[in-house]
Amino acid sequence: MxxxxxxxxxxxxxxxxxxxxxxxxxxxxxxxxxxxxxxxxxxxxxxxxxxxxxxxxxxxxxxxxxxxxxxxxxxxxxxxxxxxxxxxxxxxxxxxxxxxxxxxxxxxxxxxxxxRFDLTFFTYTMRNIVGEGGGGLHAIMGTLQITGWATLISVPIGLLTAIYLVEYGRGTFARAITFLVDVMTGIPSIVAGLFAFAFFALLTGVAGIRFGFGGAVALSILMIPVVVRSTEEMLKLVPNELREASFALGVPKWLTIVKVVLPTSIAGITTGVMLAIARVIGETAPLLIIAGFTQSMNYNMFNERVMTLPVFVYTQYANPGSDAQAYLDRAWTGALTLILIVMLLNLAARVIARIFSPKLGR
Amino acid sequence: MTTAPPKPVDAKPPVPAAAPERIKAKQRPGDVIFSTSTIVAGGLILAILALVALFLIVQSIPAFVADPAEIKGSPSSFWAYVAPLVGGTIWAAFLALLMAVPVAIGIALFISHYAPRRLAAGLGYVVDLLAAVPSVVFGLWGITVLAPFVQPFYSTVVDIFGWIPILAGPVSGTGRTILTVAIVLAVMILPIITALSREVFLQTPRLHEEAALALGATRWEMIQMAVLPFGRPGIISASMLGLGRALGETMAVAMVLSVSGGFSFDLLKSTNPSTIAANIALNFPEAHGVGVNVLIASGLILFVITLIVNSIARYIINRRKAFSGAN
Known part of the structure; x- marks a missing residue:
């Protein structure tokens, strides 16, 4: 040596x-x-x-x-x-x-x-494509729509629950909700998908139901606890003096929350929501079960199967056609797109948190 | 607007507990609507969890009473079908935990006690990046990069240590064994264990650390005496949460593992037990009739297992929070 x-x-x-x-x-x-x-x-x-x-x-x-x-x-x-x-x-x-x-x-x-990170990938679907060419436009659109719906469902519920826990909740009910939110964080994603399937299959009576909105419901089950947790943390950071000053001016409690507490913490809440979106946008298993997979574009969230980016990656890998390499290349490009989206969301969330966070008195 | 200023409900009354009667704030319509909607949202969470349990149970009942001959692979009963899957799930998660916990504790210590202060936050973010990678990408990586990479090591290990039962050959030619899956799972649960342990380590009372150092302890002895005893409950609950994540992980297992029926402890053979989640993902698209109910029933079992593991973890965390004075 x-x-x-x-x-x-x-x-x-x-x-x-x-x-x-x-x-x-x-x-x-x-x-x-x-x-x-x-x-x-x-x-x-x-x-x-x-x-x-x-x-x-x-x-x-x-x-x-x-x-x-x-x-x-x-x-x-x-x-x-x-x-x-x-x-x-x-x-x-x-x-x-x-x-x-x-x-x-x-x-x-x-x-x-x-x-395959080229224009074709972002402008073509897989309809009538065998072998080379084709792209993931239908998957990207499906992901954006399903995640958008999931966000629309989860943010109001998550936000209001967090407000309840911080501003109103006392006693057993609040403690039970806190505990259940924690438990909900640990629900395996595939169980969320199975639940959405079981729920809508019984509700509509269609045995093998597959549609986009069900995927959004499954994703919101995974998203709500994350939104609640992060919003709760942010609301707790709002100084009590602000609330008391508002009360002293005779402002009702609900207006205090809407006009004082929420604007103060809105940057942190936005960050939390974006991180929650980043968490669910890569989920594969629940969408495989309830949203299914298809080769074509589908803008209708309430009828027929919808392709999403993670499922696109999986199916391209798992069911290759005659020219396996073309399918594998598309899978990798889908994965790269997915990672880029997630990283961008993460980065944007952190930038928002840094720039717009309230300057607490030091 | 009334002339009397309304008193906030939860402002602490300045008078001692013997006050005559608490003055109540005036309830405006806006207040009532707003507070009710927050309670409804909270109640929705209760309802959703109850619905998840209810619908899984309702859809599982046909599987429990079904003729076993209709189940895929015609096992002797539903339980005979699900038992190897439960075994595989727990075995893979346990292996992942075995690898992830020491590394995660190391990383957490590195960030909290070793890395320069200015770097620490950035390093924490780098580890969090791992959590941001979607599981399907981990699956793709596991099968195209990791499995071919570890396969030569596996053949060497089987050649040398083949006499140990769980390392027995013949070695898998693809490297897609349960050990590879466990490595991928370990990487996936690293961020969550690291993040929680780091938080706990940072809460160690400063005076304990300084007292140990003042007595002449080296940095490791200080960690051994002050940080680790303090953080033990935190490490345990963080590991349980990681275990819950590993139990429910689907796509990475479904893609990487080359599955055969039955259960065995063998790490390096090409015959591996499947896991509940992976089995659902692989078979659900083609399932029909009672097959769907069987898969949902196995999902219910997975739900119950993770529920128990997570509840224990949360119980440990909350109990600790109560007396740590950190909140």
């Missing part, structure tokens, strides 16, 4: 005795990566692996680093410090482990999705 020599400087100053120089961990880390890089480079040249394994280099290099650092620290600093250093590097390693799938996932989606 070439790097271990760096770790052992001559100890002349007694005050720094038993302590590794500050740069040691970083040098060891780079050293371990280089060692692993050389090993994997040799493997590549020997023909064991087809191309240079960058993921393996960094991962195993880091593992090597943790071991070497612990041993070196144990020799120079003793057991307690070496344990501390080991945990520090392990904790940082945990963070890197979490980043690996994220980077890999974004990278593959962008690379594979870029093939």
């Amino acid at each position: 070439t790097t271990t020599t760096v770790a052992a400087p001559p100890m002349t100053n007694t005050l720094t005795a038993g302590k590794l120089p500050k740069a040691t961990p970083w040098l060891l880390l780079v050293g371990s990566w280089i060692v692993m890089g050389v090993i994997f480079g040799l493997l590549m040249m020997a023909g064991v692996t087809a191309d240079f394994n960058i993921v393996g280099t960094i991962f195993f290099g880091t593992v090597l680093f943790v071991i070497v650092l612990t041993v070196v620290s144990r020799l120079y600093e003793g057991v307690r410090r070496s344990k501390d250093r080991m945990v520090t590097s392990l904790v940082s390693l945990a963070f890197i482990i979490a980043l690996l799938p994220l980077i890999s996932l974004l990278f593959t989606t962008i690379v594979n999705g870029a093939h």
Whole structure:
């Protein structure tokens, strides 16, 4: 190991005795990566692996680093410090482990999705398309409509429930609602889809019912608790002095809420709603069950199947035609579009929160 | 407008508890309409949950009384059909939890106690990005990137450790085994466990930490003595919430797992048990007649399992909140 020599400087100053120089961990880390890089480079040249394994280099290099650092620290600093250093590097390693799938996932989606990220994809449906060409316009429209309906259902219910919990609710009923909202957060998405199916199948008497509005109902079951939770947090942040000042001026309670409390917290509420939309827009399972899938555009939410973007990705992958690669490319482009929509929603939500949030007295 | 200023209902009366009679605010029509509509909205939540349970039960009854021969694969009874699925669901979620919890605690500690203050918020956001990725994209990634990536490791493991029962061969040629699914699930539940644990770790009393450091503890010893004991209930409930998420995850499992009937603990073979959610998603589009009811009944079982897990988690969180003084 070439790097271990760096770790052992001559100890002349007694005050720094038993302590590794500050740069040691970083040098060891780079050293371990280089060692692993050389090993994997040799493997590549020997023909064991087809191309240079960058993921393996960094991962195993880091593992090597943790071991070497612990041993070196144990020799120079003793057991307690070496344990501390080991945990520090392990904790940082945990963070890197979490980043690996994220980077890999974004990278593959962008690379594979870029093939078909063209005008055709955003202007064509899959009607009468076999093999290449075609696009996901019908899926994008379906997603926008179903999510729009879900938002229309969930926001009033969620907002009013949150107002009830913060401004009016006392006692058992409020506690029960708080608990049930928490429980509702944990409903598996597929169960929400099954419920919407069971509900509308019994209501309409159609055995195999599939339509867009049912998907919106299923999504709102997933969306309402998120809206309630975030709105509740935001309403709690409104200073009580504002309410009391309003009451002191003789303003009725409901007007105080509408004219004082809500305008103060509207930025936070908007952020919460957008994050809730971002959460449900990628849901696949409930829409697969109640909205179904189709190859054509359908603007009517109350009749016939509606395609949505996540289901589009799934069906393109799961039911490829004769030219499987064309279907896979469309699936990846759909995934890329979906991720872009979700990320944009997230980003916009955070920007709104940052710019428009009320400046609380400090 | 009346001359007397109305008193707010919930303003604290300045007089002690022995006050004669509480002055009530005047109820205007607007007040009544508004407060009633908020109560109705709250009640709707109760109604929705009750409806979910009711309709799932009503639609499940045909499955419980149906002739087992009509169920797909003609098992001996409905329960024989659903038992391997329940087993697979719990096994996959358990494996995911086993991998996700240590990593999540590590990340949470990294963000709360190790990373530079200025970076911490940004790093937290990066982990939250993982939560923003739709599950169907995770499925696509799992099957095209992760499964081929881990397959060589699996064959090596089977060659070396094949004598351990759950690691026994023959190894799956595609890598689409329950262990791969568990890895994908672990990545998916990381953000929720991390976010909750991070919140709890940040609430550790500052004085406890400083006392430990003042006694000469290293940073790890401080965390061991002050942060982890304080955060244990939080970690447990965060893990339970992650478990609830993993139990109900559908698309990633449906896409990645190569399924065969029955249940086994084998991690690396190509014969894997399915999960309830994945089984519903895969079979629902073609189901008809009593098959639909069977799938809804299995969904009801999933609903009950996640309900129990989530309730326990929430109970632990709420109990802790009551005496922590944080609220």
